[in-house]
Amino acid sequence: MAQLKAENDKLRRSNASLLVENAFLRQKIDALAKRYFGKKTEKLTPDQLQLLLSGLVEISEENEEEKEEPPARAPRKRSKPTRMQVPDDLPVKEELLVPEQVQAQPQLWKEIGRETLEQLDYQPGMFFKRRFIRPKYVRRDQKQQPPIVVPAPRQLIDRGLAAPGLLTQLLISKFCDHLPFYRQEQIFKSRYGVWIARQQMVRWTDQCVSWLEGIHRVMKREMSRSSYLQVDETPVTYLDRNARGGSAKGYLWTYLQPGDQVVYDWHPSRANSCLQHVLGKGFSGKLQCDGYAAYQRYALDHPGTELFGCWAHMRRKFVEAKEQHPRLVGWILKHIQQLYQWEDQLRQSRAGPTLRQTFRSSHHQMVAHRLFKAFEKLSIKTLPKNNLGKALSYALNQRASLERVLEDGEVELDNNLVENAIRPTAIGKKNWLFMGNKESGHRSAVMYTLIQSCRIIGIEPSVYLRDVLEHIPMLTHQQLADWTPKNWAIRKALIKAPARAA
Numbered sequence: 478m479a480q481l482k483a484e485n486d487k488l489r490r491s492n493a494s495l496l497v498e499n500a501f502l503r504q505k506i507d508a509l510a511k512r513y514f515g516k517k518t519e520k521l522t523p524d525q526l527q528l529l530l531s532g533l534v535e536i537s538e539e540n541e542e543e544k545e546e547p548p549a550r551a552p553r554k555r556s557k558p559t560r561m562q563v564p565d566d567l568p569v570k571e572e573l574l575v576p577e578q579v580q581a582q583p584q585l586w587k588e589i590g591r592e593t594l595e596q597l598d599y600q601p602g603m604f605f606k607r608r609f610i611r612p613k614y615v616r617r618d619q620k621q622q623p624p625i626v627v628p629a630p631r632q633l634i635d636r637g638l639a640a641p642g643l644l645t646q647l648l649i650s651k652f653c654d655h656l657p658f659y660r661q662e663q664i665f666k667s668r669y670g671v672w673i674a675r676q677q678m679v680r681w682t683d684q685c686v687s688w689l690e691g692i693h694r695v696m697k698r699e700m701s702r703s704s705y706l707q708v709d710e711t712p713v714t715y716l717d718r719n720a721r722g723g724s725a726k727g728y729l730w731t732y733l734q735p736g737d738q739v740v741y742d743w744h745p746s747r748a749n750s751c752l753q754h755v756l757g758k759g760f761s762g763k764l765q766c767d768g769y770a771a772y773q774r775y776a777l778d779h780p781g782t783e784l785f786g787c788w789a790h791m792r793r794k795f796v797e798a799k800e801q802h803p804r805l806v807g808w809i810l811k812h813i814q815q816l817y818q819w820e821d822q823l824r825q826s827r828a829g830p831t832l833r834q835t836f837r838s839s840h841h842q843m844v845a846h847r848l849f850k851a852f853e854k855l856s857i858k859t860l861p862k863n864n865l866g867k868a869l870s871y872a873l874n875q876r877a878s879l880e881r882v883l884e885d886g887e888v889e890l891d892n893n894l895v896e897n898a899i900r901p902t903a904i905g906k907k908n909w910l911f912m913g914n915k916e917s918g919h920r921s922a923v924m925y926t927l928i929q930s931c932r933i934i935g936i937e938p939s940v941y942l943r944d945v946l947e948h949i950p951m952l953t954h955q956q957l958a959d960w961t962p963k964n965w966a967i968r969k970a971l972i973k974a975p976a977r978a979a
């Protein structure tokens with residue numbers, strides 16, 4: 478009897494262990510289903526989960542054997558590639574470039590010929606030809622002197638047909654409207670009768686970015702001198718023949734100065750050394766980020782960097798555990814919601830950093846102290862591997878950086894602003910799925926930096942890019958700082974210059 482009782486107890490303990498393991502595995506399946514198939518509101522209905530887990534059909538070997546091989550097709554003859562086809566009846570806009578000497582005293586000069594330069598340009602709704610006419614003149618009383626002519630306008634594309642308006646349209650469609658080049662090729666052909674090969678579009682884009690990356694470098698230097706930044710990174714797949722499966726994963730690092738500008742930086746890795754390419758080795762300021770270890774290692778190596786946490790990241794961890802512990806997690810989320818309600822009130826009243834810090838000291842910190850005290854008690858009796866245990870562990874590990882947010886009125890409650898800056902790139906990924914190579918990542922970083930910075934300060938990206946592409950061939954390196962989106966908008970009186978500290 479004693480032996481049977483011992484075996485029975487052993488079976489019960491084994492059964493209890495299996496039940497715990499089963500519950501843990503179910504939580505992992507639920508979390509994966511939410512991550513890849515759930516709604517953006519972080520909710521997954523039972524109907525969606527049932528649809529996800531049903532419908533798994535095994536393919537029998539008999540069906541595989543019954544498949545017939547498709548008949549061999551005759552090799553298709555490749556036609557000779559043509560880079561462009563432009564209709565002859567496009568409207569023409571002419572620009573007459575006359576030397577200043579001739580304009581001042583036209584009676585002293587005689588025209589002896591003309592030189593023309595023609596480009597394909599675009600404005601919303603139509604293609605047209607842009608024709609520069611440069612008359613050549615000699616003095617009537619000094620015919621032995623060489624003729625004078627206005628120098629040809631410097632071009633973005635050497636001996637190229639694309640004008641700044643067309644190049645602006647390509648860049649805006651690709652990086653702002655997220656249209657791949659093959660779709661732009663189809664649109665131009667079907668709507669306007671203009672055929673431009675996508676390979677040509679790629680070459681033009683590469684040449685434009687080579688001009689614009691000087692502004693990108695200026696913005697990176699300005700970002701490294703900021704006192705408060707939000708940082709996040711997002712993975713992007715790119716093609717790599719040397720990688721397993723023909724593709725690899727790179728990362729688009731995003732640095733946001735709230736209300737000012739954003740800088741994207743491309744790297745094929747997620748190492749903490751990537752931060753030095755923008756922040757440098759001497760960054761001294763506030764860095765708001767999630768709990769990724771690379772930021773902590775960077776802060777340890779750079780004593781001037783002060784890390785601030787993100788309450789939204791912590792909240793998401795508890796949302797994933799809500800189904801298993803609805804009442805307990807509901808109590809936690811209710812307290813976090815109270816913090817955000819106070820933040821909305823402060824934002825609506827346009828409270829400055831000083832007022833926000835005072836309000837947080839008297840309201841937010843009391844709620845945060847109650848939450849972390851509950852987290853410490855719950856962590857003792859909660860399994861560390863389930864969703865609630867992971868959420869508690871994350872919150873307690875990030876406690877110092879999360880509480881630091883409530884002690885500084887300049888810092889936002891979460892990192893959502895930089896995540897909003899990443900969102901347009903995520904929309905693009907759904908359209909073009911992957912990048913062609915590593916260099917494509919750098920081109921995207923440069924263009925996203927300019928376009929999203931325009932959006933942050935409220936100016937139209939296409940107007941900014943058109944003006945920059947018109948003038949950048951004539952600019953020096955020292956003049957590039959005046960052509961960042963913010964400084965350009967200040968010069969054009971589209972936004973006010975920031976007030977200088979006394």
